[in-house]
Amino acid sequence: MIRIDSLTYFNAGMAGMRGNQEAIARLNQQIASGERLLAPKDDPIATGKVMDLSNRIAQRTQYAANQDRAEMALKYQNVVIQGMSAALQRARGLLTSIDPDHALHLREAHAVQLRGVFNQVLDLANTRDAAGNYLFGGFVSNPAAPPWANAGDGGLASGIPLVYDGAATQYDGTPLTPAPGGTREIEIDAGRRVQVSDHLDAVLRASAGAGATAPAGEDILQKLDAMVHNLPGAVTQADISALLVDIEQTVKRLERIEHRIAGALSEIADARATNQALLLQDRNALGDLRRVDQAAAIVELQSRQTVLEAAGRAYARTANLSLFNFL
Amino acid sequence: MASGILGVALSGLNAAQAGIRTTQHNIANVNTPGYRRQEVGYAAQQPDLRTGMYYGSGVSVEAVRSLYSRFLDNEVALNTSQLARHQTYAGYAGQIDRLLGDAATGLSTALDGFFAATNEVANDPVGNAPRQALLSAAATLAHRVNTLDDRLRAQLDATNRELVDAVGQINVLAERIAASNADIARAEALSGRSANDLRDRRDQLIAELGQLVDVTRIEQDGDVSVFIGSGQPLVLGVVANALATTLDADGLRQLELNVGGTLVSIGSGLISGGRLGGLLAVREQVVLPAFHDLNRIAVAIGAEVNRVHRAGLQLDGATPGGDVFTGVVERTGATSGWIRLEFSASALPNRDYAVTYNGADYTVTRLMDGASVNVAAGAEVVLAGVAQGFRIQAGTPAPAVGETWNLNLQDYARTLRALLDDTRAIAAAAATPPTGPGDNRNALALAALQQQRMLDDGGSGYAAAYNRIVARTAALAAQADAGQSALGTLVTAATEARQSVSGVNLDEEAVNLIRFQQAYQASARAMQIAASLFDEVLGIVR
Structure with a gap:
């Protein structure tokens, strides 16, 4: 005892x-x-996993946001590109029905219609996104400087190079070096990026020279403008045919962009599916550990x-x- | 014979009184810490030899003994000392555990936030809102690092203060033990008997000392000497040596014992028990590693984010990016080249360095003591045999002969600030053409740092490195909790065992009280009878 x-x-x-x-x-x-774990020490091993999972979830959530962002940008751009294609197709229709031998008033009527098409393509080329930035501005995104300059009252004088407005300046007032080209990418998964912007420099111009200012008269807008201006005057069948070929090629280039966008969209969809599945898995695992x-x-x-x-x-x-x- | 009768009865009365007094003493001390119950040792007195017969001559009080078991006492002392260690350890570890692991105070959410913001800038490089968000996220990250650093420093300060406090208490106890030794020696020399209550008190003092620091006691000629560490004498008989603390180069208090005027340093590894042991252990194993690792992660954040950011161009598309955070690598003099740091798995000491490039090697000098070494690019910097946790690589532009840099690594977690205050100064664009404000390549490169494993020889990224501190702290805190609860059980068991020998049981004392009371009454009765016998004899004479 x-x-x-x-x-x-x-x-x-x-x-x-x-x-x-x-x-x-x-x-x-x-x-x-x-919460099951009131402090990490309650279960050190689970804590390590919880922290890793939380980091992964934060990253995946960001990727999901990036994917949404990329998809939005691409879809928006797709609409614009399609609109541009459609406008150019209409221009082709108009041009095929024109004959240099037509009466002046007919040619003028065509010129007016062609002017409409030109304005539409120009507007589309200068489309801005929700934030007010030019969609096809490349790496230069200055709202004051449309990437495709339109001088005067909509009448584009032939011979003016259609590149960045040289008046664009840096915030401290020094002139901006024109930097055509440049396409943006967004990270949609670890190490996986998709191109979300295109530069129309390579599309609306016959010569796809990046970085350099193309010689006057080489891009489709200028050619359309020249046609609008010259149609009431002296236009030969050869001029019309040449423009038709240019339009044809431009439409093809636009199509290539459309295809690229479609590919990017499906890549995003694929990344999103994987990301969401993993996100769900991680969230479940985290819940099991923590709840x-x-x-x-x-x-x-x-x-x-x-x-x-x-x-x-x-x-x-x-x-x-x-x-x-x-x- | 008649005086003999009275004498026997008187001895019985005295004995019963001694018993009652001791019982009362036991009852009175039922709640006294360290008190050991006492009992009276009785023995029959030397018998009288008369008419060839031995007649008993009553009872004598031989001794008042305290009841104890040295073995059980030691068990309690040992376990109590270890319990105090684990309680102190668990207290600190638990606080740091919460601090690091909490989403509101930890680094994880701030890191995630910063990289989410870099992603958003990459998604919309010209937008002002995402740029503003990135500035805020950088400030939040810097602030979070500062706060964590501040809290960890506060914990180091607290261990410093508590060490000083514990040392003060230890010295008071040591003085009292030495004085007790003197008191006991005097009292016992006077009576030749064991001074029970004084000894109880001394043992209680040693037990209290044991809660502060693990001690070895050696009893010799009634004196108890107390040793700490690896046998350094804290109390030698009636002399108490003063324990003191001194600040080391890192501002940490270290122990020193003043032995006869000579200061003997007592390494923290030598103290393993008591509050002192807990403090030194938790500082060594939990607080300092967390403090150094946080600094290391902060340095890696500052160095890499700045390096990547400097390679980019600001919103104007022309000005190179500046430092996002306080500079880790700082060019000195006319230096125009950059060096880049790589981090090995070794701990990064909390020190500043200067680096000079001689065309082939880098000369790295530790500013604190001037120790220096020549290392090739990509080789670990080792000073006096100790790896310094980093390597040097050429940056962009490449270093030229004679160029110099400072490495501001010391207390970086405290000095870290977000330097950018203009959204336009964020360098989201790459410097290679074609470039412009809408270029997001450098923002993508910044965002990619989240995935990069720049720490531990490419073994872990920021988040993983931080998670490791949390996991390690959590494991140590959990271990301390487990130790605390295990030792709590052991202390309870040992205390119960000791108390079963030394503790006062009031019911038992009640029984003793009745026993002695009845013995007293019986002796008084015997005395009355002896007195009546005298009366009878006197009656005859009358």
Whole structure:
């Protein structure tokens, strides 16, 4: 028989009560927050995984945002490119129905219609995105300087090079070096980027020279403009035929862009599907690691409460037992 | 014979009184820490030899003994000392665990935020909003690093303060133990008996000392000497040696013992128990590593983000990017070339360095002590046999002979600031043509840093390196918690075992009280009878 001293006797119930109280406080916190891990030390191994998963989820969420962004940009651009194609097709229709021998008023009527087409293509080439930046501005995105300059009242003087407006300046006032070309990419997954912008320099111009200012009269807009101006005057069948060939080639180039966009969109769709599946998986794994099992927690809470109550009662009953009470 | 009768009864009365007094003493001290219950040792007195017979001559009080077991006392002392160590350790480790792991204070969310912002700038390089968001995210990241650094420094300060505090308490206890030794020697020389209560008090003082620092006690001729560390004497008989602390080069308090005027340094590895042991261990294993690793990650962030950003062009499409964060590598003099840091798996000491390029090698000098070494590009910098945790590579533009740089690594986590305050100064564009404000290639390169493994010899990126600190701290904190609860159980068990020998049981004392009371009453009765016997004899004479 072990001898028990009075202090131990009185304190014996304390440890049990304290332990249960601590457990109840913890369970309460877990149930209230829904979190199983109240501090990393509660489960160091799970914590390591939770942190890695959280980082991955943050990255994947960003990739998802990037994908949306890229898709939006590409779809918007696609609409513009298609519009441009359609306009050029209309120009072709108009041109095929023109004959240099037609009467002046007929040629003028055609010229007016062709002017409409020209304006449409020019507007599309200078389309701005929601933020006000030129869609086909390449790396120069200055709202003050349309990438395809249109001088005067819509009448584009022949011979004016259609490149960046030389008046564009840096924020400190120094002139901007014209930098044609340059296409933007967006990261849609780790190490996976898609091109989300195109530079029409290579599309609307016959010579796809990047970086250099093309000689006058080489891009399709200028050629259309020249046709509009010359149609009432002297236009030969050869001029019309040449323009038709140019339009044909431009439409083909636009088509290539459309194809590229379609490819990029399907690549985004593919990346998105993978990303979402992984994101879901990571979120589930994170949830499993972090979320408290409410049912189990509540059951444990109940049993802890019962034990605490029992311990309290046992203490109250036995604490006042003393031989001195009977002397 | 008659005086004998009275004498026997008187000895019984005295003995019962001694018993009652000791019982009262036990009851009175039921709550006194360190008190050991006492009992009276009785023995029959030397018998009288009369008419060839031995007649008993009553009882004598031989001794008042305290009841204890040295073995059980040691068990309690040992476990209590270790419990105090684990409690202190767990306290600090738990705080740092929460600090690092919490989403609101940890680095993870700020890092994720910064790289999300770089992505958004890449998505819309000319937009002002994403650029503004990136500036805020950079400031948040810098601020978060500063805050973490500040909190970890606060923990180091707290360990410093607590060390000084514990050392003060240790010295007070050592003085009292030495004084106790003197008191006991005097008292016991006077009586020739064991001074129970004084000894109890001394043992209690040693037990309290054990909660502060693990001690070895050696008892000799009634004196108890107390040793700490690897046998350094804290108390030698009636002499107490003063423990002191001194600040080292890193601002950390280290222990020193003044032994007869000579200061003996006590390495932190030698103290393994008590609050002091816990403090030194948690500082060594949890606080300092977290502090140094945070600095290392901050340095890697500053160095790489700045390097990538400098390679780009600002919104004007012409001005090269500047430093996003406080410079880690800083060009000195007329230097125009850059060097690039690579980080090995070794710890990065909290020191500043100067670097000079001599055309073939780099001379790296530690500013604190002037120690220097020549290293080839890509070779780990090693000073006095200690790897410094980084390598040097040529940057862009490449270094020229004689060019010099400073490496501002010391306290970088504290000095780290986000320097850009103009959205146009963000260098999202690459410097290679074609380029312009709408170019996002450099922003993509910045965003790609999130995936890059620039730490631990290419083993981990920022997030992984940070997660490792959290996981390591969590493991140590959990271990300390487990140790704390295990030792709590051990202390309870050992204390119960010791108390079963030394503790006062009031019911038992009640029984003793009745026993001695009845013995007293019986002796008094015996005395009354002896007195009545005298009366009888006197009656005859009368």
